[in-house]
Amino acid sequence: MTDIEFKFRNLTLNQCLILAELDHLLGVNEAIHVKVEQINLIHSRFTGPRRDKQWDGIKFRAVQIFSELKNEVSIEQWLHAPELIMDFIAHIDDFERAKVQHDEAVRIKLERDISAFKKREAENRAIQYATELKVAIKTVNLLSAQLAEETAEQKKNQNTEKMYCPGCGQLIPPYFECYC
Numbered sequence: 001m002t003d004i005e006f007k008f009r010n011l012t013l014n015q016c017l018i019l020a021e022l023d024h025l026l027g028v029n030e031a032i033h034v035k036v037e038q039i040n041l042i043h044s045r046f047t048g049p050r051r052d053k054q055w056d057g058i059k060f061r062a063v064q065i066f067s068e069l070k071n072e073v074s075i076e077q078w079l080h081a082p083e084l085i086m087d088f089i090a091h092i093d094d095f096e097r098a099k100v101q102h103d104e105a106v107r108i109k110l111e112r113d114i115s116a117f118k119k120r121e122a123e124n125r126a127i128q129y130a131t132e133l134k135v136a137i138k139t140v141n142l143l144s145a146q147l148a149e150e151t152a153e154q155k156k157n158q159n160t161e162k163m164y165c166p167g168c169g170q171l172i173p174p175y176f177e178c179y180c
Contacts, residue, residue, distance in 0.1 A: 004109055006102045008095050009088070013102070015072045016095055019088040022065045035089065039082045042066050047079075 006013035026035045042062055069085075070078055077084055088095065164171055165178035172178050 004102065004105050006098070008098045009091065011088070012072070013099075015069070016088070016099070018065060018069050018072060019085060020092065020095065022062070022069070022085065023089045023092055025059065025062055025065060032086075032089075036082070036086060038062070039085050043082050046070065 006016075008016050011019070022039075023035075026038055038058075042058055043066070045058070045063075046066055066081075069081065073081070073084070163173070165180060168178060168180040170178060170180070
């Protein structure tokens with residue numbers, strides 16, 4: 001079962017989700033220049049000299065998201081992260097449409113996989129039931145043949161059944177009585 005791969009502007013689904021969360025954190029309706037300033041500030045704190053790594057005035061969750069983004073993107077992408085983020089934010093509507101299409105494709109594939117699995121399971125059960133039914137029929141045939149044989153033996157023995165007198169123990173022919 002292979003997963004359907006999601007690609008949007010050379011970004012993976014996880015990278016896009018991180019960027020969408022960042023956009024939401026910065027404020028969906030916030031002015032672009034405010035977002036640009038925040039993004040550049042946070043990125044400069046990550047890429048700047050060690051002494052500049054003070055997070056005063058920056059939301060802790062924004063730092064966490066940038067850290068996640070740094071782990072997800074290549075070094076080349078990280079160096080140009082502000083442009084990447086702003087490009088993504090500018091096309092976030094396209095991402096949301098692509099995400100909906102991807103989710104629909106994943107749902108359809110999952111339904112097909114589940115349907116195929118249920119079909120295979122039903123076929124396997126049918127084969128198992130057929131095998132069990134064959135064994136049961138064979139057992140019934142063997143038992144009926146054995147019963148017929150026993151019945152025939154009983155009928156044969158019924159006519160030649162030996163009777164002993166309960167009093168003296170003498171062998172007497174059928175339908176006769178002992179006069180002891």
